[in-house]
Amino acid sequence: MDFLQLILSGLANGCVYGLIALGFVLIYKATEAVNFAQGDFMMLGAFVCIGFTNHEYMGLNFWLAVPLSILVMGVFGYLFNWGILRHMFGQSQTSIVIMTIAMGFILRFFAGTFWTHEPTSLETPYAGQDIRSGGLVLGVDEVLIVIVTAVLTFLFYLFFSRTRMGLAMQAASQNQLAAYYMGIPVRRIHSLVWGLSGMVAAVAGILFASKGSIDPATGLLGIKAFAAAAIGGFGSLPGALVGGLIIGVVEPLASRYGPPGVSQIAPYAILLLILIFRPGGIFSQTQKKKV
Amino acid sequence: MRFVFKTSYDADIRLFKHRAQATWYVLLLLLVLATPLYFVAIDDAYLLGEITGVLILAIAGMGLMLLTGHTGLPSLGHATFMALGCYVNINLLNAGVPWVIAFPVSGLLAGLIGTLIALPVLRLHGVYLALATLAMSILTSDFVVLAEPWTGGIAGAAVPDINIFGIEVNRYSTPYKFYYLVLFVTILLVWAYRNLLRTPTGRSFTAVRDSEISARAMGINLTRTKATSFFLSATAAGLAGALFGHSAGYVTNETFDLVMSITLLLMIVIGGLGFIHGAFFGAIVVGIIPVAIANGRSFLANAFDVNINIPGLESAMFAFILVCFxxxxxxxxxxxxxxxRTYFELFPFYRKDMFKRQKSYLKTDRVQ
Incomplete structure (x- = not known):
């Protein structure tokens, strides 16, 4: 029972990792840029929602604040690409990596100064409620995380495989120049994708902050989500989720049954092992470049 | 305006392009050799210690520059190699190995271990290397704690003094000797680096950076080239780490953290990716910024009675400068x-787009 409980709460955590991973797989898939600040986007989304909802800030209704903060983060993502990354179009990937890392630092500083450095949790109407069945205790927040994640993933899957916009994004991802020639507005598509991933980040942040507390340094969680994305295979949406779940489940198990100090290392150790033995990730999509 | 007439193929890879350039570098050498005289004169070696720190950072920066600037591979984990070099150095010194042997060995070991870790990832796209090194960088602190018998864990480890054939060198008691030692290592590495870039190996690094596909078409073994670059880069970082240990005197699990790795990256980007000079310019900036912030803070506190004590301000400033660059x-x-320089050399014929680089359009290596 203990084991099952651990796995269930691990799944909820894993879903948050999965959602962050989903955010940057989206960006990677469409723009071939890797957003190392995705974790900080998540953190920012959570703080925006906290700013709207919590009584010490604006004290809005929770159900009004959620769509509002998702919208704000969507606009933020769009503007981030429009204002900064678009000007780097055509520069090497290394510069983009460095740029997003730097942005992460700035966002963390901004959130800490604007809101607080203290761990804060989101005031939700369902806080503290739980569902009990047969000796298992599940928080409503945890169940909600799993449901929202599943729905989002399915929607994204449909979006990328069924809609014109999704296909255009895939095309822009595979070959920017060729996509241009085919009349795809690559730049606008890039901005839209960034907006979309900002929204996903906001959802992840809200879910995370409703489950526990969040502080600006939580943005570093994004690195764990990176591990998740790489384990799943960069550029695969279901892979990102599966990777997130693996990491989420392994963590509590390692801290419960493993020797001390192993639980922090476990996710990255898995990442390194995957990179060594199956470098493309579980749902590998890479192939060797041929000359 | 100067015209260099190339009369042989060697002219392209000579160490100095023309006599005047060589003169400037000799002057620079004299300047850095004479710097301690000033500090002897004012009898205060504090700033000299800072300059030594900048040189050490520049050594690590050169290591990263070779990898990121000349081979085009981003690494977010060079602090890990510095940690490796530092701890190997400490342990060898404690075991009674003379410094002259312990120092190079610590660099080589850092290089070897780094290459072993990176080898599987080097076959992949650059992002994976960034990712793997990032993971490594995060794990460093945990591993230092786990390897307590060698590293002292959280409590930290004291770094023994340097003893070169009976000459004791310590950062605090003999700052001048320490400065010259670090300077010697720096110049040696610059010389090696400069010469490396003239060899086929060095030029294959640049070829890989500019286009992997063309490099392969020219018969360059990609994995071997990248691994060589990584080895040399991690070795330099290891050497810098060993010196850093001597300069800090005491190292704990938090000395070589993620922020340090990122600072190194920031350094070379600010200095200028792809130039040896860049590592030095970057190190100088990174050395100056904290001092400038501290001074600015105390200035504001004194003049306007404003106390700015926002946590995280320093790294945010770093990041902001980086974004601007x-x-x-x-x-x-x-x-x-x-x-x-070109503007003045060519005056009035300088054009705005003279240094414009061709944009490369990204192509995925995924199959859909």
Whole structure:
């Protein structure tokens, strides 16, 4: 029972990792840029929602604040690409990596100064409620995380495989120049994708902050989500989720049954092992470049 | 305006392009050799210690420059190699190995271990290397704690003094000797680096950076080239780490953290990716910023009675400067200097797009 409980709460955590991973797989898939600040986007989304909802800030209704903060983060993502990354179009990937890392630092500083450095949790109407069945205790927040994640993933899957916009994004991802020639507005598509991933980040942040507390340094969680994305295979949406779940489940198990100090290392150790033995990730999509 | 007439193929790879350039570098050498005289005169070696620190950072920066600037592979984990070099050095010294042997061995071991870790990832796209090194960088602190018998864990480890054939060198008691020691290592590495870039190996690094596909078409073994670059880069970082240990005197699990790795990256981007000078310019900036912030803070506190004590301000400033550089001067400080120099050399014929690089459009290596 203990084991099952651990796995269930691990799944909820894993879903948050999965959602962050989903955010940057989206960006990677469409723009071939890797957003190392995705974790900080998540953190920012959570703080925006906290700013709207919590009584010490604006004290809005929770159900009004959620769509509002998702919208704000969507606009933020769009503007981030429009204002900064678009000007780097055509520069090497290394510069983009460095740029997003730097942005992460700035966002963390901004959130800490604007809101607080203290761990804060989101005031939700369902806080503290739980569902009990047969000796298992599940928080409503945890169940909600799993449901929202599943729905989002399915929607994204449909979006990328069924809609014109999704296909255009895939095309822009595979070959920017060729996509241009085919009349795809690559730049606008890039901005839209960034907006979309900002929204996903906001959802992840809200879910995370409703489950526990969040502080600006939580943005570093994004690195764990990176591990998740790489384990799943960069550029695969279901892979990102599966990777997130693996990491989420392994963590509590390692801290419960493993020797001390192993639980922090476990996710990255898995990442390194995957990179060594199956470098493309579980749902590998890479192939060797041929000359 | 100067015209260099190339009369042989060697002219392209000579150490100095012309006599005047060589003169400037000799003057620079004399200047750095004479710097301690000033500090002897004012009898205060504090700033000299800071300069030594900048040189050590520049050594690590050169290591990263070779990898990121000349081979085009981003690494977010060079602090890990510095940690490796530092701890190997400490343990060898404690075991009674003379410094002259322990120092190079610590660099080589850092290089070897780094290459072993990176080898599987080097076959993949650059992002994976960034990812793997990032993971490594995060794990460093945990591993230092786990390897307590060798590293002292959280409590930290004291770094023994340097003893070269009976000459004791310590950062605090003999700052001048320490400065010259670090300077010697720096110059040696610059010389090696400069010469490396003239060899086929060094030029294959640049070829890999500019286009992997063309490099392969020219018969360059990609994995071997990248691994060589990584080895040399991690070795330099290891050497810098060993010196850093001597300079800090005491190292704990938090000395070589993620922020340090990122600072190194920031350094070379600010200095100018792809130029040896860039590592030095970047190290100088990174050395100056904390001092400038501290001074600015105390100035505000004294003059306007404003106390700015916002946590995280320093790293946010670093990050902001970095963002500005990438957006407005991707070639870094050295690139800016090159532009200014060219402007005056060619006056009035300088054109705005002279340094414009061709944009490369990204192509995925995924199959859909």
């Amino acid at each position: 990438i957006l407005f001067e991707p070639m870094g400080l050295y690139g800016r200097w090159l532009k200014i």
